[in-house]
Amino acid sequence: MKKSLIAGLACLSLAVTSGAPYAVLAHPIETSATDNGQTTLRPLTSDVAVIAHRGASAYSPEHTLTAYKQAMTMKADYVEFDLQMTKDGQLIALHDETLARTTNAKELYPDRAPWRVKDFTLEEIRRLDAGSWFNKAYPDKAKTEYIGQHVPTLEEAIEFVKKHGNGKVGLYMETKAPSVYPGMEEKVIEILKKTNVLDDEKLFLESFSEESLRKLKTLAPNVKLIQLYSGGMLAGKDVYQEFKRISDYASGVGPSKELVVPKLMEAAHQNQFLVHPWTVNSQDDMVSLLSLGVDGEFTNNPDLLDDLLDKPFISHGVASGDITDSSAILWARTNGKANVKFELSTDSSFKDNTIVKTGRANVEDDYTVNVEVTGLKADTRYFYRAHAVSSKYSVNGSFKTAPQENSLKPMTMVWGGDTGGQGEIPPFKSFKAMAALNPDFFLFSGDTIYADNKTPAVPNPPSKTVQDFWAKYKENRTDAGLRSLLQKTGTYSIWDDHEVTNDFSGPSQELTPTGLRAFKDYWPISEERSQADKLYHKYSWGNTMDMIILNNRGYRSPNTQADGPDKTMLGDEQLKWLEQMLLESDAKVKLIATSVPISVPTGKANSRDGWANANQINPNDQTGYEYEFKKISDFIIEKGIKNVFFVTTDVHFAEIIKYDANKDGKTDYNELISGPIGAVKGNPGTLDPTFGPERLYAEGNFFNYGVFKVDPARKQATVEIQDENGKTHFSHSFQLED
Known part of the structure; x- marks a missing residue:
């Protein structure tokens, strides 16, 4: 009796001494291979x-x-x-x-x-x-x-x-x-x-x-x-x-x-x-x-x-992600080894046209399951539910497929990041406020966990084993607002540094494979993105928007390397792919999801983590990734690519910036920054001037997220920054160019 609970939530590795008043094991059970050995988020007893x-x-x-x-x-x-x-x-x-x-x-x-x-x-x-x-x-x-x-x-x-x-x-x-x-x-x-x-x-x-x-x-x-x-x-x-x-x-x-x-x-x-x-x-x-x-x-x-x-049951909610006009990835986690049945239908009662998919929850994936569903109708609300086959308990979710190719439909997305750091741990109010907006999808812009920070899941950081990383994701999933948002709409998840360790460079960080494994276990990620661990991909919302998701961590040179032709953040292959996606896109809006900002200096002196080298702060600082970003900036300008928006989090304050990189008096692209959802709150500082930034808005010291709306009929894109209670602090509309 009750063995399955402990298999997933990991009991008994907290030593219970024989003298403790609750040491008698009413139902002896096995400890779990998914136990990270230090989490406080598990029962003290065996039952x-x-x-x-x-x-x-x-x-x-x-x-x-x-x-x-x-x-x-x-x-x-x-x-x-x-x-x-x-x-x-x-x-x-x-x-x-x-x-x-x-x-x-x-x-x-x-x-x-x-x-x-x-x-x-x-x-x-x-x-x-x-x-x-x-x-x-x-x-x-x-x-x-x-x-x-x-x-x-x-x-x-x-x-x-x-x-x-x-x-x-x-x-x-x-x-x-x-x-x-x-x-x-x-x-x-x-x-x-x-x-x-x-x-x-x-x-x-x-x-x-x-x-x-x-x-x-x-x-x-x-x-x-x-x-x-x-x-x-x-x-x-x-x-x-x-x-x-x-x-x-x-x-x-x-x-x-x-x-x-x-x-x-x-x-x-x-x-x-x-x-x-x-x-x-x-x-x-x-x-x-x-x-x-x-x-x-x-x-x-x-x-x-x-x-x-x-019996095993769905223990940390469900999610859908990487939605296209005809497919979706469905995710769930059980608390023990089980077959998981997903039912999907356009009917919330699941009486008609139900699609059934089954996945296997195994210990090697921390009992997480990802299944792909194809052959879906475009621009359609789908309902799904999941349950461990041996259990009656089920969890419901829903998502909307993207509009069909070449269609122009209005779109609302929410985005945010920086979740679970510097002592700020669940519950997070922002997710509940996001869910109340009924967005078309959620872009989780990185720092979806803080693997290197102390929390109840990992009291002795940094995370080193995959069990540590798994524990971090489970900890954030205890937030009812996050579960609600994930169950209410589709999610596109990208990683940043704290999914592994602060300011890391993928090729040179030994924990990268472990952190990446846990990231892929805990998010509904398509095979196209997970294949060869590339993570970058393009998703389209009809002809309204192309969202180009970058992998800013997996290919980068060390932050301490001097900037120049031999330094890269994206790698040659991803950089060429980005240019191709921009060139081929005829969508009204080109949204580039980047996990690091353009002109906000991040990282440390002589080890800059974002694109900017911050030489306005330290003229002798030769780091940053400006050489590579100049290629992107020049490409956008030279090819006449319109309505480009870079969207990010990372810096723990909100900022909306327009760029005139070639100094001709016209906006070349925009940058939209929100955050944090749940991490230390910062304040805006001085921008690096290299690419001609002009602040439209900057505010810090509050929890916040971003809302981005595109109205093709009015040729308008609107950005809002809302606080954790759903109050709008800033709203600005951009007129889209033809």
Whole structure:
């Protein structure tokens, strides 16, 4: 049971010492060959716990014996009890401090509002019906057996689980509102001793009250305690400091599911804290949290979580990419070895004209799958879904094929890059804002990961093994906004330096093959681009736009080499190809996707990483790649190629530049720069003057992305820079030349 989860999310390489309170392996499993050996985004234990929240409360009236029994039938690992105390000092299992919501107290005791538990004796509470309310609230799940269910005492609930769980089902109980019930903690420990479960391995006590937990720790030093957190409790706090502070009494944390992000996981797992988020009821949310490496989940639907953990499933979303007018690449990742079935149709219900493709998820590719679908209709919205064949759980996506050749259709794309660097890690707000625009496609312009930066996925950088690189991609895929964008539209991904290491040159960097392998595993890349690792390619949006994707890393000379005829960024073959693509294009817009800028100096002195040599900063700096870019610039001018836009990220601020390279007073080409999505925020500086740049806009110190629209009917291209909240900071329209 639950072996497949750990195969993909990689458990157990974090050493769990024999003295740890959760060291017993309920379901021994194999460690994964995809484990990078240091990630904190994986469970501490060998088995992710299914914690039945108030019992199987989606199917039966909460905190009744029927709910507990159904939870055990659904293979829950733990049954959770919320504890309240009666007027006569007895502990009962009930969530609310009042009896009004889940019993018939109003009818039976009409004059005793607000029906607080502490105002009723156990004998009075025993008379209540704790099940009929469920039949009224959920008529589709109503059962006659629920009528007359009673509120159980803690002792009764424990004995019931012990009897029906055959000693395999654990107990998880919360001191609810302990400040209302003096002596609650002593009573809990008394009953745990009486029922002989205080020393059980599968026993947890939980509370939002630190005072209550500390008191329990004093009363029973070996008990495992979980500090619960709501959003307000962590607001403004440093989770690393907070979890270190509570480490003298807690064995783990129970955050609200919205709080679970990589930083929280790292802070918890570095303190050897289990992470048990609440309350997780949809399988999408369950999978999202599993991808972050949680150790268990509270759920009203234990059957859904158990079903996921029993078999391989789609673990990090789906994506489509390298879209043409007749083809697309579909991508998915499972968490274990599996056959993956893709279904594709123009019908969102998949009832008509469904195309089926199957791929194999294997360990050597970190369980990623890429399949090509051909024979598609141009200018058509396609829907697709993917699932591991052994699992019922599926993930849906969609994309739009490019218009047919020679057609002129309007187009909207979003672009951005610089994601996951310098301590800025998921969640990223920009992806959600991009997805809300419903773009025709997304250009991910490089630095799709920061392999050489410290993050919870690789706490000890730089990434060196392919497992390290894989872990980085998985970490960014934990971002719900990124998954949403990738599932909503097609993506064209290009790499820059941080997919390998800062400012690298492909031929001379020993990590290049490893970084490239991981890049190709985690993006939907066509065979044409991946063949011979060339990565450069042209994609057309009808006759509206030709997008020419460059590979600025794979062929370049070392940055430290002096510029001149023998220095190259693109290599002779790619440079000639670029010129040919520009010459042959009759599209309204020629968009050149380059991972480095033209006139913004990057890199270091005497080791410039972009095209510019920055000699306006240091006249003695002989590096950069201006000699080669001059060939490109001269070619564009001499051949009269119109409406050329270079689009990039890389520099961590936004800038829109027009160029008059031959100083004749006319614009020869434009450069569009956005970013960062999630990395250190910079500010614009002085431009290198070599190719005649003129700033139209420059702004830094904010997260942002770019929007590029082409309206052929109006002969207009519009660029916008939007911040992470979707607010437009700059908009400019270019009149397209004939």
